Amino acid sequence: MADTAIAWDTYSKQRPERRATNGRGETTWFNWTQYSDHGPGAELLGVQAGGLVLDVGCGKGGNAAHLAAIGMRAVGVDVSPQQLGAARERWGHTPGLELHQADAVSFLRQPGPQFDAVYSVYGAVWFSAPAELLPAIRERLRPGGQMVFSQRPPVEGCYGCQASYIPRGEDQDPAVVRRWDYEPDVWVSLLKEYGFTEVLARVLAAPPGPRTVGTLIVQAQA
Template identity: 60%
Template sequence: MTDPRSAAWDTYSHTKPQRRTTNAKGETTWFNWTQHPDHGPGAEVLTLKSGDSVLDLGCGSGGNLAHLATLGMRAVGIDLSGAQLAKARRRWSDVNGMELHQGDALAFLAASTAPYNAIYSVFGAAYFTDPGLTLPAVYGRLVPGGVFAMSQHPPVEGCYGCQASYIPRGPDEDPAIVKRWDHPPETWAAMLKEYGFEDVTATVLPAPEHGKRRIGTLLIRGVRGSSWERGHGTTRTEVTK
């Protein structure tokens, strides 16, 4: 049975152009956490080295994933949208080291046995799945010391928890609706710590000073500890490299 969310993200894909050929620095691949071009930190947030394995939850058209592959990573991406993945395969056909899968991010994490040095999501699946399910699933697939990071819009004050996102489908159709999860930075930080992450940060990166768009970007990051205990002494099975 087709996941109805995939049709919504296929619709979204048709409204988004391919990534620019080069960025402001003249680079042909780059990593961007924010919705603003040429702004914010890059791949250094993930503290990866050549040969490491990394998983992108909601990889979309693959721009960030392609950059990591060019740095020598085993770069794995999962996305619900076949249209987005088709764009990724067309644009990055000459990039080695990319591995693309279509499907649900939580199902992929549950079925996977591979450990990762980093897992990330840039306005991706981690924004649109229940963190009570996502965070322990991510933790279980990271090697000790592995990094999880995600970015998304900051929440509207007072609008917290599960919210609705409306994706336009044209003047004669109702919009597609998907769920997203919004929390203030301190709540995200507390949730990551609850599920065993260490060195947790949750920060709103301000928008660039130039331009009319003023909404910043919420960047959340944590590191997998060596063990996980939550409630009634339950211990999470460790993943080793």
């Protein structure tokens, strides 16, 4: 876990902070995509105020903070102390928000409550072995609970476990983490294999502009 935490600490230093407000002037908001003010929001989780939700790979905590701000009980888990430090500094005062440093699989395997939804935004679902993570999520979801995740669609021909490189200093080799890339129909099959139902996987097109890569969004029910 130490090497993984170092890699994501490095990544954290390279990422810009979330804006103070979004395009609608809101101080918290939910964003599934890599583009500002684009795509669906928290409604994909199907959870009402008071519901218990888990963000696996919460990063700097903006999405989890939004869910807490609208009345949910939001738990965020991340392996990176640097990311969690930024999350606590900006969002730690938010009632209903709870943050933990752990890798997602280890956290899910601990005894604890069942969640109304588990989600990942370019997070742990992308960077964890499905054979370990998916059954762990399934066990911690209440019956009918939702799993939703988003990530970049795979590059054509590059499927399964891939290497992701995080640049470091000029004289240092990049940090390397593993990610799992599948086409939408493969995600549907995998999730059904691990007991999920009502699985929907689609690629949301990018907004108008120079960048054309969409966002893969997958929804499933326990």
